[in-house]
Amino acid sequence: MRKPVRKAVFPVAGLGTRFLPATKAIPKEMLPLVDKPLLQHAVEEAREAGIEEFVFVTGGGKRAIEDHFDADNELNSFLETRGNMEALAVVRETEISPGKLFYTRQQQPLGLGHAVWCARAVIGNDPFAIILPDDYVLSNKPCLKQMVEAYQEVGGNIVAVENVPREHTNRYGILKVGYDDGRLVVVEGMVEKPKPEEAPSTLSIIGRYILQPEVMDILSLRERGAGGEIQLTDSMAKLIGRQPFHGLRFEGIRHDCGGKVGFLEATIAHALTRPDMADKVREVLRKYAS
Ligand code: G1P
Numbered sequence: 001m002r003k004p005v006r007k008a009v010f011p012v013a014g015l016g017t018r019f020l021p022a023t024k025a026i027p028k029e030m031l032p033l034v035d036k037p038l039l040q041h042a043v044e045e046a047r048e049a050g051i052e053e054f055v056f057v058t059g060g061g062k063r064a065i066e067d068h069f070d071a072d073n074e075l076n077s078f079l080e081t082r083g084n085m086e087a088l089a090v091v092r093e094t095e096i097s098p099g100k101l102f103y104t105r106q107q108q109p110l111g112l113g114h115a116v117w118c119a120r121a122v123i124g125n126d127p128f129a130i131i132l133p134d135d136y137v138l139s140n141k142p143c144l145k146q147m148v149e150a151y152q153e154v155g156g157n158i159v160a161v162e163n164v165p166r167e168h169t170n171r172y173g174i175l176k177v178g179y180d181d182g183r184l185v186v187v188e189g190m191v192e193k194p195k196p197e198e199a200p201s202t203l204s205i206i207g208r209y210i211l212q213p214e215v216m217d218i219l220s221l222r223e224r225g226a227g228g229e230i231q232l233t234d235s236m237a238k239l240i241g242r243q244p245f246h247g248l249r250f251e252g253i254r255h256d257c258g259g260k261v262g263f264l265e266a267t268i269a270h271a272l273t274r275p276d277m278a279d280k281v282r283e284v285l286r287k288y289a290s
Contacts, residue, residue, distance in 0.1 A: 002155050005148055005210055007122065008051040008129040010042060011115035013059035013106040018259060027062045029133050031263070033270040034277075038257055039065060040094060042133040049144035051129060055102045055119040059109075066103065069096045110222075111229025117219035125213050127151075130232075132207025136266045138273065139252025143208050146250050150184060151210050156244025157236065160208035161185070162254060166196045172204035173233035175247050187245040192226040192233035203247060206254050211236065212243055 016028025023031070029039035043054060058065060072091065079088040102122045106115045116130060129144055137143040137160075147158050161175060176189030177200070189200060209232075218235040225231035239245060255266035271281045 003127055005127050005129055007053045007126055008046045009055045009116055009119045010131055011057045013057055027065055030064050033267050038133045042131045045142045045144050048142045049148045053100050055122045057104055057106050057115045057118045059106055071095045113219050113230040113232040113235050116232055120216040123213055127212050130209040134258040135207035136255045136257050137252045138269055143250045147210050147248055150248045154246055158210040158246050158248055159205045160250045161203045161247035163202050164204045166202050169194050169196050169199035174199045175203045176200035183249055185247040187247050190233050190237045192231045
C-alpha cells in the first residue's frame with residue numbers, strides 16, 4: 001500500500017532582489033497575481049491535491065507570510081459585524097489550521113537542496129511534495145493533483161516537466177530520458193543547469209516535485225553542485241536506480257514569476273481566467289496592443 005502524499009514543502013527564503021524595491025519590506029512570495037499572493041496560489045494548488053500539512057522554509061523578513069496564513073480575528077469580526085460575508089469568506093480561505101503549518105528558517109542561502117533539507121524533521125518518513133511558488137501553473141486540473149494521480153499509478157518520485165528551447169537548458173534541471181510514453185517518462189539521469197551543448201535532452205524540471213523521504217539522507221551530505229550550491233537535482237539524481245523516478249508532462253501552462261515580464265504575463269493570464277474581470281482586461285489589452 002502506497003503512502004499518500006499529505007505534506008508539502010514551500011521554499012520561500014529567497015531575497016527577491018529582482019523585484020526590489022517592491023520586495024524591500026514585502027516577501028517576494030507575497031506579491032499578488034491580481035489580488036492573491038503567489039504563495040497562496042501555491043497553497044491552494046497543494047490543498048486541491050490533498051495536501052494537509054504545509055512546511056514553509058523561510059528566512060529573515062518574511063513575517064508577512066506568517067500573518068497572511070494566520071487567523072486575523074479582528075479583521076474577521078469587523079467584516080462579520082459589517083455583514084461583508086463575501087470578504088469574510090475570501091479572508092478565511094487564507095487560514096491554515098493550527099498544527100498544520102510549520103515554519104523553519106533556512107539560515108544561509110546554500111541552495112534549493114539545502115532549503116528542502118531544512119524541512120526534514122516535519123517530513124520524517126513520509127513522501128512529500130515540493131512547490132516552488134515562482135512557478136505558477138495554469139491548468140484545468142491543478143498541476144500537483146495531476147502528479148498525485150500519476151504517483152498513485154507509479155509511486156516513487158515524480159517531477160513535473162516541460163520542453164524548453166535548447167538555448168535555455170542552463171536555467172533548469174534537465175532530464176536524461178529513458179522509456180517515454182508521451183505523458184510519463186522514465187528518468188535515467190538529471191543534471192542541473194547544463195550548457196545547451198551538454199544537455200541530455202530539452203525536458204526541464206518545473207517547480208513541482210513528489211519525492212520519497214530518502215532524498216533527505218542524501219541532502220544531509222551537503223554536497224555542492226552547480227553554482228557552488230547544494231542542489232536538489234543532484235540529490236534526486238542519486239535516487240535513480242534505487243527507486244522509481246518519473247517525469248510527468250503536465251497539462252497546462254507554466255508561468256515563470258521569477259522575472260518581471262514573466263510575472264506580468266502570469267498576472268494577465270490569471271486575470272483572463274477570472275469571470276469577474278476577463279472581459280475588461282481583454283478590452284484593456286486591445287487598447288495597448290494597437
Ligand atoms: C530550480 C531548480 C531547477 C528547476 C527550477 C524550476 O532552479 O534548481 O532544477 O528546473 O527551479 O523553476 P532555480 O529557478 O531556483 O534556479
